[in-house]
Amino acid sequence: MARPLVVITDTEELDPEPGVRLLTEGGCDVRVVGSRDPEAIAAAGRDAVALIVGYARVDAALLDRMPAVRMIATMSAGHDMIDTAEAARRGLWVTNLPHAATEDVAVHALAQVLSLTRRLPQADAVVRSGGWNTELREVPRRPSELTLGLIGMGRIARVLARIAAPLFGTVAACDPYAADWPEGVERLDLDTLVERADVLSLHSPSTPRTRGMVNAGLLARMRPGSVLVNVSRGDLVDPDALLAALDSGHLAGAALDVFPVEPPRADDPLRSHPRLLLSPHSAFLSDTSLRAYATAPAHNVLAWLTTGRPHTPVVDPTSRTSRMQGAPA
Known part of the structure; x- marks a missing residue:
């Protein structure tokens, strides 16, 4: 046979x-x-x-x-x-x-969240350029006073919520399809979550409904000085709208592990923006x-x-x- x-x-x-x-x-x-x-x-x-x-x-x-x-x-x-x-x-x-890789992606997302809230990329750049703490233009934020918002409540988001809960003042999420809900995570509709979150982390699949969901309108509703993290799918985020929100200072920063085109072109402005923390679709790696x-x-x-x-x-x-x-x- x-x-x-x-x-x-x-x-x-x-x-x-x-x-x-x-x-x-x-x-x-x-x-x-x-x-x-x-x-x-x-x-x-x-x-x-x-x-x-x-x-x-x-x-x-x-x-x-x-x-x-x-x-x-x-x-x-x-x-x-x-x-x-x-x-x-x-x-x-x-x-x-x-x-x-559920644990790996959740830990990667948390590392990006903490790096952005503590302004570690900016601090690293200051030291490398010969400066010191008096030259930090943005003061780090204390996570215990912030709201971590999760779009999606699947496996990775649930692990992230569990490991981030001791650090953040509030963990909230939106997921209209989640049948059960983890204890300690506030359940909000999307508009309320976007408006309340200091950190917004994406944990949604790529579907016709979610592609491009993080557009200029959604970013405008985010709190001034908030940050965005995407370890999910690159096409959830409109890159032009994200760059505009970073350029204007409305967003303090963003972390991307995924991109609309992978790898991004050498001249893609996402590669060089100073308010972006990037990783090469490696959140799953261990x-x-x-x-x-x-x-x-x-x-x-x-x-x-x-x-x-x-x-x-x-x-x-x-x-x-x-x-x-x-x-x-």
């Missing part, structure tokens, strides 16, 4: 070998494409029964060229690179990794998470092959309605 073929698309900075080893030992043949190019993926995966996907786009056109595929496993909590509606229509499984990103998708594929059901589905073709479960950031 032929061994089932699993194709791994793009791996970016991840070492796929631990996952390849698990799949091979589990009775699969594996091909690592190492590319987002649909031509290369289709050529390698004509007979593949499963795809393991990094950032490569998987849509109807690609699936038409890979008719044997019955399962798509992402290497991330997000699954917006997959046309999940098309996958559901075709009766395919889609899985994600909801827990691989020695522990890197192992999970390589092995957990392989475990999903193997569970599906051996039991008929993967561990963490977001599209379930066995459900009467081909249920799609969200994966909030």
